[in-house]
Amino acid sequence: MRAIEYSVTGEPDVLTLVDRPLTEVGPGEVRVRIHRSGVNPTDWKSRRGNEAGTAVHPAQVPNQDGAGVVDAVGQGVDVALTGRRVWLWEAAYQRPAGGTAQEYAVVPVRHVMPLPDDASYDLGAALGVPFLTAHRCLTVTEDGPDRLGPGRLAGRTVLVAGGAGAVGNAAIQLARWSDATVITTVSGPEKGNLAGLAGADHVIDYKQQDVVAEVRAIAPGGVNTIVEVWPAASAPVGAAGTPPHGSVAVYATDGGPTTKELFEGLAEAYRREIKRRRHLEEARRRAPSPPHPQSPPVRALWPAAAESLTLKVMVLARMADLTMIFLATTGVTFVLSAVAILVR
Numbered sequence: 001m002r003a004i005e006y007s008v009t010g011e012p013d014v015l016t017l018v019d020r021p022l023t024e025v026g027p028g029e030v031r032v033r034i035h036r037s038g039v040n041p042t043d044w045k046s047r048r049g050n051e052a053g054t055a056v057h058p059a060q061v062p063n064q065d066g067a068g069v070v071d072a073v074g075q076g077v078d079v080a081l082t083g084r085r086v087w088l089w090e091a092a093y094q095r096p097a098g099g100t101a102q103e104y105a106v107v108p109v110r111h112v113m114p115l116p117d118d119a120s121y122d123l124g125a126a127l128g129v130p131f132l133t134a135h136r137c138l139t140v141t142e143d144g145p146d147r148l149g150p151g152r153l154a155g156r157t158v159l160v161a162g163g164a165g166a167v168g169n170a171a172i173q174l175a176r177w178s179d180a181t182v183i184t185t186v187s188g189p190e191k192g193n194l195a196g197l198a199g200a201d202h203v204i205d206y207k208q209q210d211v212v213a214e215v216r217a218i219a220p221g222g223v224n225t226i227v228e229v230w231p232a233a234s235a236p237v238g239a240a241g242t243p244p245h246g247s248v249a250v251y252a253t254d255g256g257p258t259t260k261e262l263f264e265g266l267a268e269a270y271r272r273e274i275k276r277r278r279h280l281e282e283a284r285r286r287a288p289s290p291p292h293p294q295s296p297p298v299r300a301l302w303p304a305a306a307e308s309l310t311l312k313v314m315v316l317a318r319m320a321d322l323t324m325i326f327l328a329t330t331g332v333t334f335v336l337s338a339v340a341i342l343v344r
């Protein structure tokens with residue numbers, strides 16, 4: 001069968017078309033006839049490695065994600081899977097011969113999922129790593145769900161940074177499917193359109209608008225989860241936007257600072273935000289409290305009470321400084337009713 005592989009790290013020119021023997025299917029595995037192979041950053045980052053020209057042995061067939069039809073199953077796997085349309089994920093993970101950039105790929109059965117008849121192979125090959133990443137980001141919040149689905153995020157607000165990107169767009173779709181209110185940031189109208197089509201309720205242009213102010217206006221109580229692609233740029237948003245027990249799920253740090261600098265930056269942004277909230281709290285405490293509505297004096301009620309036994313009982317109750325609930329539960333009502341009859 002035809003396959004693409006690389007045996008040295010580097011740019012795309014290290015990719016070579018070769019003829020490889022069909023891989024045998026082992027116990028617990030399935031073999032998929034690949035119709036579409038998906039390419040993600042993890043694929044080209046692995047191919048580049050830390051330094052160009054480093055030997056890769058054995059040669060690696062790239063690409064984690066794909067879609068196709070199961071053509072053989074191994075021992076212990078339901079034979080009914082044969083002929084089924086599927087999408088697959090992480091095919092190349094720790095499997096040099098496993099990537100989807102070949103005509104047939106063998107993977108553990110748990111790495112294949114049914115692909116409905118009305119879903120294209122293109123769609124199937126685009127799900128894998130981006131959607132798994134987005135799902136994980138949306139399920140790390142302390143008091144949130146650990147699986148997504150209709151209603152699972154109802155009443156919660158999610159902020160997705162970079163909503164036109166592969167993972168960002170997947171996060172919008174999954175959050176919307178799970179009934180969250182979704183806010184997203186983009187760099188312009190065209191990307192805003194993509195984010196809107198994915199289901200975002202609020203689209204903020206981070207180049208034109210003040211993201212912190214916009215997020216505060218949309219979600220005054222903060223957002224429950226932030227799905228973050230660019231933490232260095234948006235640390236203040238994270239700090240300002242999350243209430244206690246909210247979370248910021250960071251899935252990338254491209255072009256940004258080192259992890260140490262990043263977390264120092266985040267810590268500083270959070271310190272500032274905590275200070276800001278303390279000031280607000282203090283100001284609220286110091287503000288004079290609004291006057292309590294005055295109850296009318298008991299005597300003023302008396303003429304009306306003269307017309308009604310119930311009112312008399314209530315007035316007497318007020319005089320005794322008791323509430324009606326207390327009266328009803330203690331049986332004092334009976335006594336006071338009797339007194340009221342006497343007064344009448």
Ligand SMILES: NC(=O)c1ccc[n+]([C@@H]2O[C@H](COP(=O)([O-])OP(=O)(O)OC[C@H]3O[C@@H](n4cnc5c(N)ncnc54)[C@H](OP(=O)(O)O)[C@@H]3O)[C@@H](O)[C@H]2O)c1
Binds near residue numbers: 186206230233252254
């Ligand atoms: N794709 C995956 O399966 C996957 C999985 C895990 C991790 N990752 C990592 O995640 C990163 C992004 O991957 P991707 O595939 O989603 O890339 P992508 O499709 O190119 O999306 C990146 C997004 O980041 C946005 N962005 C850049 N700077 C931003 C900023 N300052 N504020 C807000 N948004 C900003 C971009 O939006 P604008 O152009 O509008 O600025 C773009 O939409 C990479 O480092 C990748 O390795 C990817």
